[in-house]
Amino acid sequence: MIINNIQFDKEDKIVLDFTDKNDTQFRPVCIVGDEKNDIIDEICYRYKTITRNIFQATYEYLIQILNEKHDKSCIYLCKDVDSFLTLKQQFLLFSKIRKKSNVGFIFSSNTAFLISDCLKDDVYIFDKKSKIKKPNFQTFGSSVNLINMKILGMKHTISKRAMDYLHNIKGYEDIREDKIGDSIEKTLCVINFERKK
Numbered sequence: 093m094i095i096n097n098i099q100f101d102k103e104d105k106i107v108l109d110f111t112d113k114n115d116t117q118f119r120p121v122c123i124v125g126d127e128k129n130d131i132i133d134e135i136c137y138r139y140k141t142i143t144r145n146i147f148q149a150t151y152e153y154l155i156q157i158l159n160e161k162h163d164k165s166c167i168y169l170c171k172d173v174d175s176f177l178t179l180k181q182q183f184l185l186f187s188k189i190r191k192k193s194n195v196g197f198i199f200s201s202n203t204a205f206l207i208s209d210c211l212k213d214d215v216y217i218f219d220k221k222s223k224i225k226k227p228n229f230q231t232f233g234s235s236v237n238l239i240n241m242k243i244l245g246m247k248h249t250i251s252k253r254a255m256d257y258l259h260n261i262k263g264y265e266d267i268r269e270d271k272i273g274d275s276i277e278k279t280l281c282v283i284n285f286e287r288k289k
Contacts, residue, residue: 098123098131098216099224106134108167120189121198122210124243125218128200132169135198143167151181158188167196174203182206204239207231217243237276250275 097109098121123131136145146154146168154177157168173182186209189197199206207215211232217225227243240246248255254272258281261267267278 098135106131106138108135108139120186120210121196121214121216122207123198123200123216123218124202124207127218128202129171131218132171132198132200135167136169139167143169145169145171149176151177151185154185155188158185167198170197170199172201173199174201174206179203179205183209202244204236204244207239207243208234208236215243248277250277 099107099109101107132145136143144166149170154168154170177185182203182205186206201207208231212227212230215227215231217227219225229238229242231239231243237249240249254275255277257272258267258277261281264285266272267281272278
């Protein structure tokens with residue numbers, strides 16, 4: 093089961109365009125954004141004959157699903173996979189999914205690492221106005237920082253509290269390693285101090 097596209101119809105109902113082939117390698121699809129879980133629920137309701145909704149499943153259960161023999165194609169919908177699987181488990185699961193042909197998975201996630209493992213054609217961004225957007229850059233292999241900034245709307249790679257600390261420093265004493273860890277922002281702060289000398 094290959095998901096070719098996800099879109100809205102004229103009545104703002106979600107529509108899956110999929111290919112039901114057993115001989116094609118599956119690519120996991122990742123749904124990102126404010127409305128991601130509502131979209132998963134709608135897909136599950138609208139395509140109840142071919143979908144199964146999974147929430148808070150264990151890694152072992154998901155591997156069991158992959159190892160079962162499936163007589164017909166189906167799509168598994170995993171809501172907020174980052175809330176119940178570790179990053180390592182997510183990567184292992186993705187690599188196993190790619191080896192299956194008639195089992196499809198759609199994940200809702202805000203984990204940049206997971207998005208980085210998907211081709212941009214397999215990433216769908218839903219905003220509060222129920223609009224579907226596609227990334228305007230290749231997500232596969234992109235850095236987590238780039239994905240955090242361009243898709244998840246994070247302006248910095250460190251916390252707001254740490255950014256505020258860097259904005260309020262008075263001198264080199266404030267940026268010692270025992271006070272604040274290494275980051276791009278800290279490096280830029282040091283460069284800025286050097287220029288002011």
